[in-house]
Amino acid sequence: MSGPLKMSGVLSPVITPFNADLSVDTGKLVRQCRWLMARDCGLAVFGTNSEANSLSVDEKIDVLDALAGAGLDSARMMPGTGACAIPDTVRLTSHAVKLGCSGVLMLPPFYYKGVSDEGLFRAYSEVIQRVGDARLRIYLYHFPQLSGVPITLGLIERLLAEYPDQVVGIKDSSGDWGNMEAMLTRFPGFAMFAGTEAVLLKTMKAGGAGCISATANINPAAIADLAANWQAPGAEAKQEDMNKLRTIFQALPLIPAMKAAVAHFSGDAEWERVRPPLVELSAAEKAGLLGELEKLGFEMSGLSETRAA
């Protein structure tokens, strides 16, 4: 069966820059994506950390077109496409496949809670059948803390049995290592991406595919380096270093904190904008964050060059 290769390594759920009217600043996003790709990160645009669920399907299609139009390599893209309504998921997924994205990251429908595995199986089936394209590669998105709809081992098993060519991996953002380990053991070849680089070394040692992590927006080169060189000496120390940085961000509202850091290191305050219901960091939070980063001697190299001429 021909089609995109299975994805691996580190992907960034790229944060989304907004104009003053809260529309997406696609030019700025393209430059940020280039900066990330130059640091060996793939593009999980439209992730949770992209505020993707605050964008309409039309907006997301326009953004994908802008990224492709700018010549970014769609083989390195895994856009998030899962919505509450199947027609929305199908529309965005079809568009991503048409543009040549190697995969899509798919939340289950997440409004109705307490739904059965049978219902979720039917939801994914319906999407796969309606998209109807042999190039479709789905990475399931397990994030029960936000979606409220867990993807169980039983559901994965059933999807793998029915759609072995289409359902090829998962991003596990539960933070539950036991669950990640169980998937790696039970489903060999299934591409398991951890939802945080805090368990990246562990993930690579256990045969995982890599990680798709918020803070890959902040620390992409180091995280990608560990994913590539996890068997080399010094891996443990690298893991510890990146954990220190991660901890600083995790103590704050994560998305606004990452945007504040990118605003600071790029010298472009417009990066601080978020869409409601999110709120930017307070002045005190921001000062605290930047102080912590300075103590660590951390900076985002090359970011200031991403500013528009």
Place this chain on the structure above:
Amino acid sequence: MSGPLKMSGVLSPVITPFNADLSVDTGKLVRQCRWLMARDCGLAVFGTNSEANSLSVDEKIDVLDALAGAGLDSARMMPGTGACAIPDTVRLTSHAVKLGCSGVLMLPPFYYKGVSDEGLFRAYSEVIQRVGDARLRIYLYHFPQLSGVPITLGLIERLLAEYPDQVVGIKDSSGDWGNMEAMLTRFPGFAMFAGTEAVLLKTMKAGGAGCISATANINPAAIADLAANWQAPGAEAKQEDMNKLRTIFQALPLIPAMKAAVAHFSGDAEWERVRPPLVELSAAEKAGLLGELEKLGFEMSGLSETRAA
């Protein structure tokens, strides 16, 4: 300030009939809406029980147009319009206002959890400003069990202070009578709809506006009668009777159970269809439900006449 009158009484979050390809059967929905209105129920189309979050904005706009095109009175409509993404909420809300709907029922953006009242205030503000229509009347939708995003008393207070003409009421589906009572006490004139008829008499006695309840799809005439005649003798007995019926449905997955009942009493099995991630009742569940309804001597009068000729 001119504009729609404040809504009151009983509204049904109308269940949505689907064709074999899962598209909305608008003809059947129109007939169901007529049946409900003939029983003094308003139309809270696109509620949770309408599987509205499984429909795209385009589908919902088409359905609204079909209802208006069929001559249904938009003054009796309170469509649900709240989505995760502000552009979606704005688009559907604007359309509802343009069609003359007396109100809209608005979920907060519900993907991101643990958001602040400030963020939710900004989200509602943004919608109100973008819709920019003096006829807009918002009924907030508090359903923390499904949305994961509660609407606090503090948020309501702030919205009422800033948008007294636009933010006029709430549907409280939390089931927490203490919260409903607190709103009635603290915000006189704010139209509080209980999310279940189980507390309808209590709600009316405490000065509430009425109820918007799933089972108003099943038992509309009796519920509307109690809302209209809560001060008349026999109200307690009426309340107890409707509670018995409600209890039967609440013991099952509510939406599929209501659809099974409507399918049975209308003689139209197509009503049983749900969109994934929901699943229709099992044969055993359905037999149990119909058996319970028979024991109660319950039937849905006039429903079989809603079938297409």
